[in-house]
Amino acid sequence: xxxxxxxEYYPLVLSFLTEATWLPALNGGLLIALLxxxxxxxxxxxxSGSEVAFFSLNAEDEEYLEKSDLKSxxxxxxLLKDDKYLLATILISNNLFNVAIIIxxxxxxxxxxxxxxxxxxxxxxxxxxxxxxxxxxGEIIPKIFARSNSKTVARLASTPLSFxxxxxxxxGYVLVNSTTLxxxxxxxxxxxxxxxxxxxxxxxxxxxxxxxxxENRTLKGIINFGNTNAKQIMxxxxxxxxxxxxxxxxxxxxxxxxxxxxxxxxxxEDLDNIEGILYAKDVLEYLQREKxxxxxKLLRKPFFVPETKKIDDLLxxxxxxxxxxxxxxxxxxxxxxxxxxxxxxxxxxxxxKDEYDDNIEIEYQKxxxxxxxxxxxxxxxxxxxxxxxxxxxxxxxxxxxxxLAGLILELTGKLPKQNQEIVYENFVFNVLSxxxxxxxxxxxxxxxxxHVT
Numbered sequence: 001x002x003x004x005x006x007x008e009y010y011p012l013v014l015s016f017l018t019e020a021t022w023l024p025a026l027n028g029g030l031l032i033a034l035l036x037x038x039x040x041x042x043x044x045x046x047x048s049g050s051e052v053a054f055f056s057l058n059a060e061d062e063e064y065l066e067k068s069d070l071k072s073x074x075x076x077x078x079l080l081k082d083d084k085y086l087l088a089t090i091l092i093s094n095n096l097f098n099v100a101i102i103i104x105x106x107x108x109x110x111x112x113x114x115x116x117x118x119x120x121x122x123x124x125x126x127x128x129x130x131x132x133x134x135x136x137x138g139e140i141i142p143k144i145f146a147r148s149n150s151k152t153v154a155r156l157a158s159t160p161l162s163f164x165x166x167x168x169x170x171x172g173y174v175l176v177n178s179t180t181l182x183x184x185x186x187x188x189x190x191x192x193x194x195x196x197x198x199x200x201x202x203x204x205x206x207x208x209x210x211x212x213x214x215e216n217r218t219l220k221g222i223i224n225f226g227n228t229n230a231k232q233i234m235x236x237x238x239x240x241x242x243x244x245x246x247x248x249x250x251x252x253x254x255x256x257x258x259x260x261x262x263x264x265x266x267x268x269e270d271l272d273n274i275e276g277i278l279y280a281k282d283v284l285e286y287l288q289r290e291k292x293x294x295x296x297k298l299l300r301k302p303f304f305v306p307e308t309k310k311i312d313d314l315l316x317x318x319x320x321x322x323x324x325x326x327x328x329x330x331x332x333x334x335x336x337x338x339x340x341x342x343x344x345x346x347x348x349x350x351x352x353k354d355e356y357d358d359n360i361e362i363e364y365q366k367x368x369x370x371x372x373x374x375x376x377x378x379x380x381x382x383x384x385x386x387x388x389x390x391x392x393x394x395x396x397x398x399x400x401x402x403x404l405a406g407l408i409l410e411l412t413g414k415l416p417k418q419n420q421e422i423v424y425e426n427f428v429f430n431v432l433s434x435x436x437x438x439x440x441x442x443x444x445x446x447x448x449x450x451h452v453t
Contacts, residue, residue, distance in 0.1 A: 033108045037101055041138055043160070044097040049142030050157035051090045053150040054080065059321040061151060063301060075158035079165070084179070088172040089165045098134055105130045230314060231307035231402050232381050233347055234328045234337035239377065242267050245275060250291040256280050263325045263340075266299055271335045274302050274327050304329050307336055311344045318344075347381075370446045373432065376405035376439035387446070397424065405439035415439070 054076070057065075062080070065073040079086045106126055146153040165172065241259045243252055243266040256264065262280045267273050276299025286293060305314060305326045318324060324341040363375045364386055372387060383404055384391055399410045408429055409415070411422050415437060422429040430443040 030108060030111050033104050033111075037104050037108065040097045040101045040104070041133070044094060044101065044134070044138040045142040046153075046157050046160065047090055047094045047097065047164075048139050049146035049153045050161060051087070051094075052143045052146040053153035053157065054086060054090075055083070056147060056150045057154065059323065065151075066301070070155070072155040072158045075162050076154050079158065079161060084176045085165070085172055086161070088175045089161060089168050092168045092171055092175070093161070093164045098138065101134060101138075102130060228311050228347060228381070229307065230305055230309045230311060230326070230328045230339050231336065233311065233343050233379065234307075234339040234402075235343070236337045236377060236379075236403065237271060237335055240265065240271065240335075240338055242271060242274070243278060244268075245296055248291040249286075249289060249293040249295050252278070252295050253283070253287065256283060265302065265325075265327060265338065266296070272333070274335060276300055277302050277325060302327050305339070306331070311339075311347060314339070315341070315344050367443075371443065373441060373443045374404050376403065376408075376442055378404045380404065380407060383444075387444070389446075394424075404442055408439055408442065 057076075057080070062077070065077055068074075109125055142153075241255065241261060241264055243255060243264055245266055245268050247255075256278075264278050264280075265271075265274045266276050266278050268275050276296075278295070278299055282298045282300075283295065286295070286298075303317075303321060303323050303326045305317075305328055307328050307330055309328075314326065318326070318341050326339050328336045328339055330336050364378065365373045366386075367373065374383060374386075379402055380394060380398060381402075384393065394407055397410055398407050401407045401410050408422060408431065411424055411429070412420075415434065416422065416431045416439070418431060418434050420431050422431070426447040428445040428447060430445070431439060431441075432443055433440040
């Protein structure tokens with residue numbers, strides 16, 4: 001025990017604890033500081049817990065909050081509208097509280113205890129102890145509690161966060177815009193990035209066997225996944241099966257059976273006013289009801305996305321919101337069509353068939369290796385897949401068109417006549433039928449194979 005440092009340290013601690021000069025009388029200023037520390041610690045815990053609470057709310061929770069009449073639930077939804085700014089408010093508030101706690105704790109301990117001859121205890125109390133208290137009571141415990149009580153914590157935090165968001169607005173604005181700028185810079189392509197066409201050429205050179213066509217298509221689907229938007233693969237407006245809100249229940253039942261779809265949008269007056277989505281599974285328990293049954297109460301909230309939405313981002317939103325269908329809208333809010341999770345997955349995996357898919361989704365006929373007939377409504381993306389041509393073949397002339405009919409209108413500038421031929425490079429488009437100002441069927445002839453992959 002001769003060289004035992006602990007044996008030397010214990011008398012030092014005992015001496016420190018038994019001296020009468022280290023504990024001064026508690027004055028008013030010190031009591032106020034200690035009370036402020038306690039309040040700030042509670043606020044820090046509440047704000048820390050709110051981070052987990054707000055961002056763990058799922059689609060069902062948000063749907064519940066929308067139906068609620070509580071003011072706190074309305075505040076939660078308002079805060080969630082801009083999640084980046086909400087996160088900035090939480091981080092700013094939490095850091096300010098923690099800094100204030102550290103400053104006041106150091107002040108209080110300095111007034112309460114004389115550390116002039118005990119630097120080690122000074123470090124342990126001012127750094128280790130305060131950090132431990134902050135992490136345990138200000139971070140870990142609140143977040144564990146908030147994970148299993150998300151709505152309760154979110155409601156408690158909604159009022160102070162609404163208040164803090166107004167105070168921290170200037171700094172929050174700077175932070176959000178700074179992170180957006182950095183995010184945009186990081187997402188920009190580098191000048192030396194390999195071109196997608198080069199990757200596709202490499203795939204063609206590597207996988208050129210007829211037995212590996214599916215693998216070839218899947219790989220090309222993956223590399224083009226992030227460049228495809230909702231408009232390119234959506235079901236266009238004219239093909240959307242939808243329900244008028246005025247329909248009686250027996251008619252709704254008939255549409256569900258005839259269409260075979262598990263989810264159908266419902267509209268008021270026209271398709272530009274979609275009020276909700278009817279799930280077939282929600283109707284099952286009401287099948288025996290009379291035709292006057294108010295089926296409209298079964299509608300779920302529709303999910304709207306802009307036509308320019310990239311499908312890789314949309315897939316993540318589908319997963320986050322736990323939904324499978326979105327309504328595609330244009331810049332004016334009009335309905336352009338709808339897109340499903342199946343549509344997105346088919347971009348990579350190819351056509352997904354189930355027991356209800358009796359008809360071929362893409363209506364076409366391959367006459368020979370150089371001649372095809374297509375419906376005018378066929379999407380350009382599907383056209384390219386069927387004819388196995390380069391993805392950018394019509395890029396220069398398609399404009400805003402997303403279908404074969406739209407492509408021909410871009411080429412002619414007007415509605416073509418029946419049997420009219422339109423030539424573009426080595427492609428000859430023969431308009432086989434036109435009715436009601438719509439191009440119904442087109443024959444495409446590929447004069448050469450320069451564009452064939």
